[in-house]
Amino acid sequence: MTGRKMTRKTHKPVRVGELRAWSELPIELLELIFFRLCIDDNVRFSCVCKKLRSTVRSLCVVNQSPWLLYLSSFQLKNGIIRFFDPSQGKFYFDDIPELRATRIHCSKDGWLLFSQLGDLLYLVRQHPLTLIFAIGMGTGRDDGYERVSIGIYYPGDAWWTTFKYQNTDGVQFHCGVGPIFCNGLFYCFSDLDEKLVGVFPPMNFRAVHMVEVEMEGLNGATVFVSSHSSISATNVPRISRNSVYFSKYRRYGKSSYFYSFDDCRFHPAIQRHEVPGIEKAVWIEPP
Amino acid sequence: MSSTKIFLKSSDDKTFEIDETAARASETLKNIIDGGCLDGVIPLPNVSSNILPKVIEYCKKHGGDNGSSKKIANGGVDKDKEILPDYDEEEDKREKVRVDELKKWEEEYMDFDQQVLYDLMLAANYLHIKGLLDLTVEKAASMIRGRTPDQIRENFNINSDFTPEEEEEMILIEDEWDDEWAFD
Known part of the structure; x- marks a missing residue:
């Protein structure tokens, strides 16, 4: 602090009244301004001059919009899965033949869970779209013993591989609800005894369900909700901030598509993505 | 809390007086005061005499206030020492009145052109006055929003x-x- 006075005379006095270009503001101040602007304002701000362009570009982490994944009749027949990217207004297709006759169950952290007949689960990695394995379980009586069977199918396998587990402690276990995946383990509840839970080896997957959105605002974020998943994102180009995007029309024929907290109104999409007759769609992480 | 006077010298060698409690709204000044290197006048080579009174006005309003009302009670300048340890229902109302009054004050305070804003933003940054920095940056952002x-x-x-x-x-x-x- 003792050096303070010595530097006094070396500084050029600041003259007020002289017009100075705001582009000469220190980077840290431009940064503070940047973080208070939404993405469309920042795009225009970056078009002002070269310095602002490079500053804004260096700060601008452009995020991608989540995609919407459809359950369609194509999938039921052929395992063709259709995606929609709302920021581009474009559809994409991919197929996993094993997924025919399945329904999307949920989406989380880049993983998808499909189910068939309620008790066969298909774990699918989103990017690239790959079936990792399918798992199912059931209970049967064999040689007078209660056995739990777990069937596992890997892509390329001719058929399911079945493992049978016998309850050694004599407790009757009958597969009821499940399998359910939680905290790194598959669980299966017993039909006969509500206190009994079957636990199976870890697979990296977690389930999530739609959350009710009842907020005054989202602090500039965008939330994508569907019946089976919800994803939030910020700073996505061509996607409204502080809004909730739905997976289908809220009001038939009114083409409402996302709800903005900025003006408290429903808005139509860039391009209609809802096709009549589609029952289910799930937001997934972009590739 | 004493009301020791601090003297600030602008870049163009003009001296301004401020209460120590008010000066503490600035992290930079607070560090100089606490550092004990105070010998009367603190030179501020980056702040001109056009802007310094504006800065001082803000500090007076927010002196010793770092967001906690207790600090106002202990070391506030020009403030009634009315915040007592025991709660009462009037407290919330008084707080609301205080906030409303502050908002109105800020509105009037922030009524200036963009060159003053530019210098005030620099001064707030240099003196580390977070509240003033927030106010000025927000005003700058509001002048960009929706513009071509x-x-x-x-x-x-x-x-x-x-x-x-x-x-x-x-x-x-x-x-x-x-x-x-x-x-x-």
Whole structure:
């Protein structure tokens, strides 16, 4: 602090009244301004001059919009899965033949869970779209013993591989609800005894369900909700901030598509993505 | 709390007086005071005499206040020592009145042109006065929101340094952006 006075005379006095270009503001101040602007304002701000362009570009982490994944009749027949990217207004297709006759169950952290007949689960990695394995379980009586069977199918396998587990402690276990995946383990509840839970080896997957959105605002974020998943994102180009995007029309024929907290109104999409007759769609992480 | 006077010298060698408690609204001044290197006058080579009174006005209003009302009670300047340890229902009302009054004050305080804003923002940054920095940065951001690049250039005295080709490209980006956003 003792050096303070010595530097006094070396500084050029600041003259007020002289017009100075705001582009000469220190980077840290431009940064503070940047973080208070939404993405469309920042795009225009970056078009002002070269310095602002490079500053804004260096700060601008452009995020991608989540995609919407459809359950369609194509999938039921052929395992063709259709995606929609709302920021581009474009559809994409991919197929996993094993997924025919399945329904999307949920989406989380880049993983998808499909189910068939309620008790066969298909774990699918989103990017690239790959079936990792399918798992199912059931209970049967064999040689007078209660056995739990777990069937596992890997892509390329001719058929399911079945493992049978016998309850050694004599407790009757009958597969009821499940399998359910939680905290790194598959669980299966017993039909006969509500206190009994079957636990199976870890697979990296977690389930999530739609959350009710009842907020005054989202602090500039965008939330994508569907019946089976919800994803939030910020700073996505061509996607409204502080809004909730739905997976289908809220009001038939009114083409409402996302709800903005900025003006408290429903808005139509860039391009209609809802096709009549589609029952289910799930937001997934972009590739 | 004593009301020791501190003297601040602007870049153009003018001296201003401020209460120590008010000066503590600035982290930079607070560090100098606590550092014990105070020998009467604190030189502020980055703040001119046009801006310094404006800064002092803010510090007086927010002296010793770092967001906690207790600090106001202990070391507030020009404030009633009315915040007592025991709660009462009137407390919330008084707090609301205080906040409303502060908002009104800020509105009046922030009524100046963009060159003052520029200097005040720099001063708030240099003196580490977080509240003032927040206020000024928000005002600057509000002058950019919804404006075209041309309007921003005009507002902020910035010349475009793009080549005509780049300029063309910028306009295309802008138009595309506007089209994409035109939902209705």
